[in-house]
Amino acid sequence: MRCLRTGLLALLVIVPLLTGPAAAAPPAPPGLPFPGLPVSPSPANAGGAILPGIQQFIDRVLPPPPIAQAPGPVPTEETTDMAPGTAALRQAVLPAPVGDPIFDLWPSNLADFAPGAVLEVRDVTATAAPLIVVPIRQALLFKYRTTDAHGRPSFATATLVIPATTSPVPGARPVMVNNLPIDALGRQCTPSYTLAHGFSPDSSLTDFVPPTTHLAALRGYAVLIPDHEGPLMAYAEPYVAGHAVLDAVRAVRGWRADEFGESRFAMAGYSGGAIATHGAVKLIESYAPDLAPSLVGAALGGVPADYEILARSMNGNLASGVFMAAVLGIARERPEILSRMNHLAQWVATSPMKDQCVSTFSLPGVLLLPIDIAANIADPLQSTLAHDIYEVTRMAGLASATPLYVYNGEQEFWIPAEGARNLYYEQCSLGVPAVYRSVLGEHVVAAGLGYPEAITWLDERLRGLPAVSEC
Template sequence: MRGFRPLRPDQDPFYRPPAGFEHRAPGELLRSRVVELAVFGVVPLRVSAWQLLYRTSDLNGVPEASVTTVLLPRGAVPDGRRPLISFQCAIDALAPQCFPSYALRRGARALGAIPQLEVPLIAAALARGWAVSVPDHGGPGGRFGAPREPGYRALDGIRAALAFGSLGLDADTPVALWGYSGGGLATVWAAEVAARYAPELAIVGAVAGSPVGDPGSAFVRLNGTLFAGFAMVFLAGLRRTYPTLEPIAQLRVRPRYLDMLAKAEVGVTLPLLARLARRDVGRYSDLDVDTLLGLPEMRRIITDIRPGVVAPTMPLLIVQGVNDEIIAVADIDALVERYVGAGARVEYLRDRFSTHFLLQFIAIPTMLDWIADRLADIPAPSGTRTVRSVAASRRASRGHRTMARLSARLLTGRPIRSEPLVPQVDRAGQHPDATRLTGS
């Protein structure tokens, strides 16, 4: 494998569905292959990994084929008792080199793609002994920001994984959903559509870290800031999703901004953030931002892309930084309020200490412990708590020590084997140090 470079998804025949695939059932496996993964495309990730091409559909129900990368701990044997975690990466891009199925592969040229930064989260789930599915939830067209369809792709990826014999799973396998930021948004879409779209799946819970909450509000807030690249990539994705946006863009937005949107479609996320920092759509339009977004068609789209209308039937954990510099805590507060008002069971942790990027990593033990409790049939808590830090508990401290050892294994290319942490609970089903999470 020395010097091997995988083909990008737009060039790789594996991604092209066979003739007649549209007549297959949603989630039906079309083909599979063994793959090698690596940290930043370089340091081998010593796990067992495959890629599955499966039938799914887009926002409008049009059949398409998508890919998920499925993983087991190194040396794990197929076992029907093993749970499955669907981890939705924060793809936050349209370019095919940012799709997890490419960015996670050994030899991939994808430096700056966010899925490469999320390998520790995937490895942490594997270290619990769980199987993991990592779907390309943006689909073959990279439609970042589209509503609901990331959920279809994630759920159909779960269906394909359960049917894939090498994992040894079955229809009764317990499943959990997990994602952060853009991956958290994909996770709440999957949670919202699951009862209608895939009612047969045994989904025990969903964890969404900083799940955007209100994409339209996020666009307005990030536009013209250091993180304006996120807003521009998001707008570029919506142009692919909603054809009615194109006449508005051509009429109201100057060619220079359209050229930047075209570059946003093909660039890797982190370099794009640097290149597009402080770009303000209002400077390239004959309308200010508020007026532009107030156009009737824009209002319809902004309403359509906002999650929270449908209450997920599984319990949720939502984690958010109070001082998050990218996703406003007010937007997540409002999302939780919509969910609770619709009847969802939500535990909401607001962290005073963390920034956006920091919370993703310091919250790993808390998020995984919550999933472990749902897999152990411990009743899910509910309610909102504002804490000093989600890392400020004995249980989380143990998890961070485990994460430090796991990170060392990742960086040195040693095998990621199953080293599960067994949750300790008292007779009331509560963790002995649970009160320490409450903070002040």
């Protein structure tokens, strides 16, 4: 925490200095940028749309961070098509190890396993039970093979909570897939890390509130909690999250086939958890058609379904710290974004900030900084690269292979209801059974007011009641 406080203090000091009058600028430091790192455009070719001249000024007065090219924790083929400097920068912005092999170690033979194959299992009942509070039979942390945003073998972790109570329905015990809003850049922020190691300052309150895990376990449902950001903590990347969620379901069905092979699965996700649920439902048909008969419904609330909308609503205000962290999370899987970072962004992205949870990386939002201050191109949110990212993460035109319940706060100002409504209309037009609820309030209030009906809708799906479409 001491180094984090120092880093934040440095940011608070550096940014006002950089945004001060150009006449007061100190001379540019000697030395050349790290070989191969992206070089900012010359002042003749760049100039931020919101902060004219600041981008070039930053790179004149602030040298790039010292980045040593070192072997990384990911297969080398992932970086063979990158410039050496971009590959080194990408390595430097990845999350640091947390000291637990199940989260840190990258298996060398992942390609030998099918998606959803279980690689390792650990019983974490002793640490998880006191946090879950309600009676449980067992909590199991498992590591399984999945797929990254580009179709390459990867891995993920998840926790399966099996309640002590009997199933409320005949046959196989249903499973609630609780896609929590992890919203983090460090591996220690994931729900499975908390359940395996105990509550800590890095644990998130949203792991337990609203109490989806507790209510589902009391009802007699098993609960599956995927760490859907993957080993690179690719916060906000929907393909990584979607694959991780679907492969967690595959893992449970195959690994515990006698108990869950014929189970019904339903997904819940709010805010960052809705990113994972959105990715998962749109990838069922192309990535996991084998799961379609078992997935009986998904509820998404506070839905960040369209990042182009969020680029307008979350930039340059109190949400800007979260927005910039999401950009970094996506850049871990899509490193073309890294080439558009200026020296200030490189310093922050390679600092201890790269391993923080939302409670910390949201703090720079008090500076109300636009993302332009972190870029080396003019108007980065309207650039060709930005529009490419908007398009791929929107996942437009992909139909959910399971019924949907979509809800959003009508007074939302950071995640406007426009995105959720557009998702609903899109899915209706594609023939998906869907329901939309406009909820009173902004993000936090709507989370509470919209929850009871959403969880009731999921309970009906898990009990085998058919979904009624309101399209």
